[in-house]
Amino acid sequence: METSGAPRRLRGTASWLLGQATTHAARLVSEALGAMGSRRYHYSLLAALDEFGPASQAELGRRGGLDRSDVVATVNELEQKGFVERRPDPGDRRRNIVTVTPSGVAHLRRLDRVLGQAQESLLAPLSPAEREELVRMLNAVLEHHG
């Protein structure tokens, strides 16, 4: 009965495909960042700081979808490497203000490069037009899901 008409369940559903594709993507990204001594959270924070400027840790968490507790740990590591500075907010003593250092920006540029390469190798089988379309659709999904 199911000898010939078996549904291609494993590869047929989009959510499953997305899962598989992102397993690959995550592995590629992880390897790329890991080779630079960083992890996803590091990139997330550095990019958010570079793009939107200094912010409190809670604000950083909101920007990048990180939990406050994870922001603490990540800022600790980035600070230790000299990529960010953490100083108390004079206007609100609950807050720390986090700032990127020039060395942090330089590191971010390096991460950008290796991430670009990872992306290139991931999307190798797609034409430029297809990549654009893919990005457009993913953005639509993300926007819709707010």
Added chain:
Amino acid sequence: METSGAPRRLRGTASWLLGQATTHAARLVSEALGAMGSRRYHYSLLAALDEFGPASQAELGRRGGLDRSDVVATVNELEQKGFVERRPDPGDRRRNIVTVTPSGVAHLRRLDRVLGQAQESLLAPLSPAEREELVRMLNAVLEHHG
């Protein structure tokens, strides 16, 4: 200098987009399966068994990209729930042959339903044609990456 021309790094790279999109997808899938008392691995194994028939644990791992050790744990759980049977292979005493039970197939059908709903809600903003295109491109990426 970066006041206006800041690259939309966070959202501009496809690998990052894929990561974000799959965070959503993974959450949806996880919640859907979790509501049925299962996890991704359970679905992976049940679907592989349903699609390709009985197999050894190592073979199951290869089919679904699971590590052998994870197959062990998952088969344990599925066996305890009566969804699969594990019996020694008479032809090769190193192997166990894993088989889906009718109850396991029924459970898989239920998982299929909730996964379909999760996928539906995930891809809500995309037209049918777009979904097809998305699936096609993801398949291309997966095939290319072996």
Added chain:
DNA sequence: ACCCACTCGTTGGCCAAGCCAACGATCGCC
């Protein structure tokens, strides 16, 4: 017939990600 390389199931462990609860300190508002 023996060895050797390999496979298989299993145990145990590691790290990254994502999340949640609780705490003391601080702030804003009524």
Added chain:
DNA sequence: GGCGATCGTTGGCTTGGCCAACGAGTGGGT
């Protein structure tokens, strides 16, 4: 002044993906 909310921080939990090692077993070569 008191009260609810916010912030940084600590600690913990779960899932997912992976790797190393082990004993049992297999198959090929010689």
